[in-house]
Amino acid sequence: MVTCIDILKALAIYWKTIFIIVYPLALLPIFLMNNTPAMRCLYVVVLMAGFWVLEVLPLAVTAMIPLALFPTMGILDTKKTSMAYFKDSNMMFVGGLIIALAIEFCNLHTRISLHAIKLIGCSYRRLNFGLVTLTMLVSMWISNTAATAMMIPIIEAVLAELEGQGLGRVFEKEENEDPEAEIDPQMQRPTRVTMCFYIGTAYAASIGGLGCIVGSGTNLALKGIYETEFKDSPGVDFNKWLAANVPLMVAIMYPTWVWMQFWFMGLGRPNSADAKAINVGKEGEEVTRRVLSEKLHEMGRLSNHEVMVGIMFVFAVMLWFLRRPGFMKGWPEYITDTTVGDACAAMIVVVLLFIFPARLDFLHVFDKDESKRPTAPSTGLITWRYIHQKMHWSLIFLMGGGFALADGIKNSGMGELVADQLAAIAGLPRLSVLVLSSLMAMVVTQFTSNAAVANILLPIVASVAKVLISINSRKILTFLQKAEVHPMYLMMPVCLACSFAFCLPVSTPPNAIAAAPCNMRTFEMIKVASVIEVIAMVMLIAIFPFLGSLIWDFETFPEWARNTTETE
Structure with missing residues (x-):
């Protein structure tokens, strides 16, 4: 039965x-x-x-x-739907990710990380500061997941060596623990210092992804959807993104670090057990410095491969930055009248990564010493096999699905339908609309992929912006004069809030990557993350409306936005 x-x-x-x-x-x-x-x-x-x-x-x-x-x-017909999956934003994502994989392929990122941490300092507090700063900066240019995965082995090595020297513990010591008994790794509880290092790295990766347009899939989702919904707009510039969001990134990161230092390491509480646990003195700093030096020694001298990849990375950044710098003509204007996007700049560098050799063996092809002559040509600065193994192919389709939804919403009239239902919010101050939409994005992103949330919400937010524009253009109510809103005023905060995924291991891959090896409990993560969510949202609301207005001039409404609405 x-x-x-x-x-x-x-x-x-x-x-x-x-x-x-x-x-x-x-x-x-x-x-x-x-x-x-x-x-x-x-x-x-x-x-x-x-x-x-x-x-x-x-x-x-x-x-x-x-x-x-x-x-x-x-x-929407098959041709138009299919074209949505490979927009300029998706190809820029592919190009940016391949450049990041080239840095990972030659291990240049690890060398830079080790040198930077040694330079900043090797006490627990300074080491943590160096790790989150470095993770944040690296995550601006490579995926949040890759940035976290890169830093975790460094953290493991340093903390293990400090424990080996009797200068700290990675996991809590249980009462009546038998030193000879075999311990189940899944049952070990991390110390508060361990949790700070691991989860702080994950948070730094998520926050760092805000700073640069190639730093996160949600950023490129905004670019694609914005340029789909508002075809006459200037688009989302690489430079303007940096100017608007690097200050915001920094403003979120360091209050977050201070809070985590207070919560986990006793900052401002000198007599607490947390503060005493990190007081390892000069001996501990020397141990950490030695571990980092040994790792650098194992890596050997800087190779031609690393040098060339570093040059290609700088070249890519310069192409993006100088495509439309604002204070001078962009480099495409000197060579063509055709519109050149950021994806083109990325693909120029990708092609060069396959052309330039990783080794300079060809210089010895006629060497008198036959043992120095190459027996096979050198690979490029990256190989397709490595890209095939490491590329996040699923994200390309995830972003494409979001762009297809945006096209479908626009062409079917669903955008106008949703906007009409949301017309009641037109009477609210535009800052209230910004806050409500950003809070919705922040809450939902705790439970599912931030890119998926962005692809669902951004087309709807674009429709809200359009209805506010339309209401004001028709001047239905004179007191709604201030309801007219620049689309970027709403869409950018929602996009950024989709990256405020700090509360759960499942919220975003960096959280899972960091929480798993240290066995951090979900409740512990929620306790520390709840304050970080508040920090992030307060900084977003306090900074973006004012800094964004300097960059996009929210007070002077663009004619192209009104024309877009009238055309539809």
Whole structure:
């Protein structure tokens, strides 16, 4: 006889399959009662939102749903839907990621990290400061996941060596612990110092991703969706992004570091157990310095491979920065009248990475000493095999799915439908709209992929901006004069808030990568992260409206935004 317990066990095993069948059927009334393209598009959006939040299918597979449903449901034809998956933003992401992989391929990132940490200092507090600063700066240019994965082995080595010298512990010592007994690694509880180092690195990676447009998939999702929704806009400039968000990144990072020092390491509490635990004196600093020196010695001298990759990285940054610097003509204007985007600059460097050799063996091809002559050509500065193994291919489709949703929302009229329903918020001050939309993004991103959240929310926020523009343009109510809002005023904060994923190990890959090796409990993470969420949101609200206004001039409304709305 089948019992309730048997049924519950079966549901626990097959809940994803059941959800995949039941959820789409439960959503059918959305468009069956009002079968219009806008309602059919709303059905697809809500369907994908449910699949993304619960991850019943791989995120990239859910992102492909528009390719299956948009043409068959009469929302967008196959050609237009397919083109959304490889917009300029997606190709810029691919190029930026390959450049980052080249740095990882030659191990240049590790050498820079070790030197930087030695330079900053080797006490517990200085070491933690150096690690979060370095992780933040590295994460501006490579993925948050890669930046965290790069730093974790360094942290493990340093903390293990300090423990070996009797200058600290990685895990708590249990009462009546038998030194000869075998300990289950999963049962060990990390010390507060260990938690600070590990999870602080993950948070620094997420915060660092705010600073540069190539630092996170959510940033490039904003670029693609913004330029899709507002085709006549100047787009999202590499330089303007840096100017707006590097100060914000720094303003979030260092109060976060101070809070973590207070919470985990007794900053401002000199007599606390936390403060005493990190007081290792000069001996501890020497031990740390020796560990770092040994690792650098193992790496050997700076190779040609590392030098060339470093040059290519600087070259890429200069191409991005000088494409449209603002204070002078950009480099594309000297060579062509055709529009040149950031993806073009990235791909120039990618091609060069395959052309330049990693070794200078060819200089010895005619050497008198035959033992020095090369027997095979050198590989490039990166290989396709390495890219194939390391590339986050799923993110490309995830971003593409978001761009396809944006196109579908726009072409089906769903954007206008949603905007009409949200017209009531037009009476609110625009700062209130910014706060509410950013808080929504911050809360939702704790439970699912930040890129997925951005792809769901950003097209809706763009629609909100359009309805505010439209209401003011028609001058329906004179007191709504200040409701008119620059689209970037709403879309950028929502995009950034999608990266405030600090509370749970599942919120973002860096959290999981950092929490797993130190066995950090979820409740411990929530306790420290709840304050960091407040810090991040307060800094966003306090800084972006004013700094962003200096860069995009929110008070002088752009004519292209009004023209976009009138055309539609």
